Amino acid sequence: MSIMKQLKEFTIPFVGLKQGKHHFEYQIDNAFFEHFEYEDFNDSSVKVDVIFNKKETLLELNFKISGFLNINCDITNEAYNQEISNEFNLIVKFGEEFNDEEIDILILPHGEYEINIQQYIYEYIVLSIPTKRIHPGVEDGTLDSEILKKLEELSPKLKENKEDEEETDPRWNTLKKLLTDK
Structure with a gap:
């Protein structure tokens, strides 16, 4: 992860959570993307549901993304609402040092007590956009x-x-x- 300022609401202090499943819900709009200096969307309204499963030796996170991004068509440059819906899993293990080289496995150093998931939410939303952005009216x-x-x-x-x-x-x-x- 970059040295970017972490948004507090996306930090989960897991050390205080009981073992088992915990539910977190986030409403994402353009202010979130501005934080990443990503200005590809005219507007956005995306709901992110995170099921955070704390186990004895690892953490499992399931991200469900749904909503729309208002983007411009590649062909006509007309703005339209692109529905997005996707699901991603992330496994958090503990090891000697931080490692986020795997797309679906994060290794945190032993002794960490919280995880910030803003980067994952950002990447998962951007990955949910079709590679060809085509206004439904074109099709x-x-x-x-x-x-x-x-x-x-x-x-x-x-x-x-x-x-x-x-x-x-x-x-x-x-x-x-x-x-x-x-």
Whole structure:
């Protein structure tokens, strides 16, 4: 994790928790992403449910993410709400030194008494965005956009008549005749 200031509400002091499952709920909006200097979203409203299971020698965290991110379409640049829904697991073990090289395993040094999960929430939300951001109106044809009209104009037209497709060089016709004249 970076040296970024940790937001207190995302720090879980697990040393005081009893063994078993504990539920944490977070409502994420743009202020959260501004903290990470990430300004890709016009707006956001994401609910994060965390089931924190404290076991004798390790911690299990299950993150459930649901909500929307208002982002711009890659094709038209029109803003739209992208629904997101995802689930991630994180195992926290204890060892000699801090290690977060594995995507789903975190090793905290022995003696740690709290964990801050803001970086994980941030990464899990960003990973939930489809790689291609396409306005639903582009896919179903309901979006009325100048950019789409221009793209339509510039795209090569498909030939509608199959016979046109088979139009060949007339010199081949003589050769074709040889095949059929047997």
